[in-house]
Amino acid sequence: MASRTSKFHGKVEGAEGICAVPGCHAPGEFKAPLQPSDFDGPGAWRLLCLDHVREHNARYNYFNGMSPEEITEAQGPYGGWERQTRAFSTGGADPAPAWADFSDPLEAISARFQGRRAEPAVSSRFSKEERRALGVLGLGEDTDRTALRQRYSQLVRKFHPDRNGGDRSQESRLGAVIEAYTLLKGARAFA
Structure with a gap:
């Protein structure tokens, strides 16, 4: 039988305690960050009731403090993709063989993990x-x-x-x- 999903995304099931906003006595069931995360970890958070977490989310502005040019750049299709990426690791296997040396791709894959190169296929100008x-x-x-x-x-x-x-x-x-x-x-x- 399929389980029912929570009506509210982000609700912490089994959370005990009251809302962290002074003077509010509603149950604190939703996580809200104390300050924006600096991408070094999840950051500190507190539990808020539904009404106060809605207020918190309404005040959040990703573009706060950005110039119009920075906002336009962030909203473009390449926003965030200009960072360098790591090269793929070989996962302990030998480097990938030249695919052109093989007539069957499965031979190339097996040669990579056997630590040896298979004999190159006979070269022909015709398929x-x-x-x-x-x-x-x-x-x-x-x-x-x-x-x-x-x-x-x-x-x-x-x-x-x-x-x-x-x-x-x-x-x-x-x-x-x-x-x-x-x-x-x-x-x-x-x-």
């Missing part, structure tokens, strides 16, 4: 899909754009029904050749 497309066309990785166009033209003439006497049994092969050429003609290796 895995592009190498598969080269295989469909019967070309090697040393091919250039001219050889790609020539091989594509040969295979289209060979498998197209209009060019091979109406034989439609090779249409699926023709589709694979067209798809492979479409992928390869936009490859970065030919740019």
Whole structure:
């Protein structure tokens, strides 16, 4: 069963005592700081009743003592983000490996925690899909754009029904050749 939340945010459950404002005899159930916190800790606080904590909060002004320029800067989208941040720690592990040395990200992660570098992946100017497309066309990785166009033209003439006497049994092969050429003609290796 879900628990009911308090109607008042900040109410101290089980607080005993009366309001810290002189002359008030209502129960002190809400924390209020004695002075603004200096970010070295939570600071000192006192317990107030609901009415007096509302008065206390109404008097609070974050921008008190700031110039108009400082207020504008604090209200901007980058207010508070200009501070330097700490570098991420390695958590006791070796520094992160170069992701480009691995074909599988899981190998890179495991290599980081094994304290050794995995063997770098074989460098190729073609992606895995592009190498598969080269295989469909019967070309090697040393091919250039001219050889790609020539091989594509040969295979289209060979498998197209209009060019091979109406034989439609090779249409699926023709589709694979067209798809492979479409992928390869936009490859970065030919740019």
